[in-house]
Amino acid sequence: MTDQELxxxxxxxxxxxxxxxxxxxxxxxxxxxxxWMMMQADIAGSIEAQRCAQGVVxxxxxxxxxxxxxxxxxxxxxFYAERLRVGKTSVTVKVxxxxxxxxxxxTTVKVTEATLTYVAVDPAxxxxxxxx
Numbered sequence: 001m002t003d004q005e006l007x008x009x010x011x012x013x014x015x016x017x018x019x020x021x022x023x024x025x026x027x028x029x030x031x032x033x034x035x036w037m038m039m040q041a042d043i044a045g046s047i048e049a050q051r052c053a054q055g056v057v058x059x060x061x062x063x064x065x066x067x068x069x070x071x072x073x074x075x076x077x078x079f080y081a082e083r084l085r086v087g088k089t090s091v092t093v094k095v096x097x098x099x100x101x102x103x104x105x106x107t108t109v110k111v112t113e114a115t116l117t118y119v120a121v122d123p124a125x126x127x128x129x130x131x132x
Contacts, residue, residue, distance in 0.1 A: 008108055010098055015078040016044045023073050032071040037097070041065070041114045044079035045093040049118035052083055052091045054131045057118040060090065064115040071111050075099040084115065089127040092117045 017040075025036045042059055049057040071077055078098045085092040097112035122128045 008098070008110055010078060010100075010108055011080050011096070013080065016047050016081045017079045019077050019079075021071060021073055021075065021077060026073050030072065032073070032075075034067060037067070037071060037112055038062070038065060038114075040077070040079065041095045041097060041112060042116060044081050044097075045095045045114070045116040046118060048081035048083060048093050049091045049116075049120075052086060052130065053118070053120035055128075056121050056123075057091070058121050058125075059116060060119045061117040062114065063092065063117060064113075066113050067111070068113070069099065069109045069111040071099050072101065075101050077111070086130055089129055090117055090119045091130065 019040060021032045021036065025032050027033050046057055046059065076099070080096045082094045083091055084094050093116055095114045095116065096110065099109055099111045101107045101109065120128050120130050
């Protein structure tokens with residue numbers, strides 16, 4: 001796959017969050033650490049899950065996580081979240097992540113996608129039913 005084939009555009013909807021990774025988030029080769037990306041994707045997914053649950057949620061599963069492209073310091077990273085399934089106490093969310101590189105050229109690439117499952121919890125931390 002050529003570099004040109006990897007370029008895309010951002011989705012039409014608003015991202016659930018946007019970040020610019022800093023040098024402290026990079027590994028020795030200068031790419032952003034995968035664990036940092038996983039944490040941010042979990043946060044993005046939990047925002048959508050909390051909206052659905054109308055309250056606190058906890059992550060119960062990382063169903064899938066794929067890294068397509070590295071992220072670099074200075075990239076503008078946009079996270080998009082979509083509900084895939086709502087169960088009795090849980091919600092499964094797909095998170096897609098795009099990086100806008102090179103501000104002068106504004107190259108956009110899809111860098112990561114993940115599917116995560118969250119459970120709605122009550123103040124005691126027990127599973128509770130999702131609102132209707």
